[in-house]
Amino acid sequence: MMYNTKAYSATSAASxxxxxxxxxxDPTEHDxxxxxxxxxxxxxxxxxxxxxxxxxLPTVYPxxxxxxxxxxxxxxxxxxxxxxxxxxxxxxxxxxSDRTCPRCKAGLxxxxxxxxxxxxxxxxHLGGVTYGGYSDSIVVDEHFVLRxxxxxxxxxxxxxxxxxxxxxxxxxxxxxxxGKKVGVVGLGGxxxxxxxxxxxxxxxxxxxxxxxxxxxxxxxxxxDEVVVSRNADEMKKHAGSFDFILDAVSAGHDINAxxxxxxxxxxxxxxxxxxKPLGVSAFGLIMGRRNLSGSNIGGIxxxxxxxxxxxxxxxTADVEVIPIQKVNEAYERxxxxxxxxxxxxxxxxxxxx
Numbered sequence: 001m002m003y004n005t006k007a008y009s010a011t012s013a014a015s016x017x018x019x020x021x022x023x024x025x026d027p028t029e030h031d032x033x034x035x036x037x038x039x040x041x042x043x044x045x046x047x048x049x050x051x052x053x054x055x056x057l058p059t060v061y062p063x064x065x066x067x068x069x070x071x072x073x074x075x076x077x078x079x080x081x082x083x084x085x086x087x088x089x090x091x092x093x094x095x096x097s098d099r100t101c102p103r104c105k106a107g108l109x110x111x112x113x114x115x116x117x118x119x120x121x122x123x124x125h126l127g128g129v130t131y132g133g134y135s136d137s138i139v140v141d142e143h144f145v146l147r148x149x150x151x152x153x154x155x156x157x158x159x160x161x162x163x164x165x166x167x168x169x170x171x172x173x174x175x176x177x178x179g180k181k182v183g184v185v186g187l188g189g190x191x192x193x194x195x196x197x198x199x200x201x202x203x204x205x206x207x208x209x210x211x212x213x214x215x216x217x218x219x220x221x222x223x224d225e226v227v228v229s230r231n232a233d234e235m236k237k238h239a240g241s242f243d244f245i246l247d248a249v250s251a252g253h254d255i256n257a258x259x260x261x262x263x264x265x266x267x268x269x270x271x272x273x274x275x276k277p278l279g280v281s282a283f284g285l286i287m288g289r290r291n292l293s294g295s296n297i298g299g300i301x302x303x304x305x306x307x308x309x310x311x312x313x314x315x316t317a318d319v320e321v322i323p324i325q326k327v328n329e330a331y332e333r334x335x336x337x338x339x340x341x342x343x344x345x346x347x348x349x350x351x352x353x
Contacts, residue, residue, distance in 0.1 A: 001026040002126065006350050007135035008324055009062040013051040016328040017134070019353040022064060024139050025125045032083050032145045033075040034091065039133035040068030040159035040317070041343040043189065043250065046331050048120055059120055066133030066345075067093040067118040068161040070154050080142045088148040090307065092161035093118055093297050095130060095140050107301040109144075134324065136350055146304050149311025156316025159189065159342040160307060162297065163317060167194040167246060168306040169298035170269040171201060174244050178202030183238075183245035185229070185258060187214050187221075190248035190271055192318060192341040195221040198246075200313045206238065208258070217340070221318075229257070240264075240288065248272045259284040259292065267291040317342045323349030 002023045009020045027033045045065035047053050069091040073083050096116035097109040104112050119132030182203040184194040198205045199222030206225045207218040215226040227234045238261050250272040318341045330343045
């Protein structure tokens with residue numbers, strides 16, 4: 001059984017997003033139906049719409065993007081125990097996994113070999129592919145639905161479901177606590193969340209940016225120091241001193257300049273995804289037993305932990321709220337990094353379509 005709901009979709013890599021109607025499944029016994037209130041715009045939405053990741057995640061059209069979803073529960077299946085109509089709820093990048101593999105059993109569904117992404121993944125219920133959050137409503141298995149602390153601004157909470165957990169997870173994994181020295185490279189959608197979390201964990205936070213204009217904002221977000229990365233003297237001052245550096249830059253850049261800033265056993269984690277491989281100096285790693293790693297969102301338990309942490313510390317993303325009708329314009333601005341720091345779509349605007 002199905003029902004229809006309004007959405008915005010693209011029909012090809014060159015098409016703008018436009019108003020459409022899509023089918024959703026009626027909730028089965030384990031499902032939660034959510035009216036979507038806000039959906040963040042992630043750069044991966046844009047990559048997918050334009051089929052820029054065709055080598056490893058080819059896009060199936062039409063595509064309805066969006067995986068930073070916050071809304072209100074409207075209906076639940078007969079076996080659902082965690083949610084009831086009226087509850088605030090959220091959905092991130094995942095809507096299913098096999099739940100039997102060792103990764104799923106460890107609460108690391110994001111690394112499951114058989115995961116189902118929120119959009120552009122095979123849809124086992126309706127055929128075709130899954131459709132994301134640029135829509136009026138969504139139906140998701142309760143295991144993949146998250147609770148939203150009621151004190152958080154919902155527009156600012158939406159990006160926590162991707163940008164939030166993507167920066168929170170590696171900091172938790174590498175043990176960021178009070179007294180650690182943490183660097184954040186790049187002050188965009190991911191980087192600004194990294195600064196907020198590192199500050200909330202009690203670390204000494206240093207932001208690296210190519211733009212001197214971002215200094216004031218970095219300090220406002222919780223940075224203790226700001227380094228303009230093009231200034232070799234400023235960079236040298238920090239050599240060998242960091243416990244952890246979060247690299248949120250998705251353009252090509254010199255990774256060795258940052259590896260040299262790590263102390264003994266320091267870690268640099270990539271969360272930005274440059275299209276071309278980065279050249280890494282072996283000596284930069286060898287000389288300080290340094291670690292270079294990557295990280296990818298988080299599992300369901302950790303995503304809930306992150307949302308609860310945000311509730312306790314009143315952390316949300318800095319957002320510019322837009323109506324869905326301005327989504328194509330927003331995409332052009334994302335490409336130019338012309339947003340502080342994440343767009344959040346007010347899905348009430350879809351009702352007027």
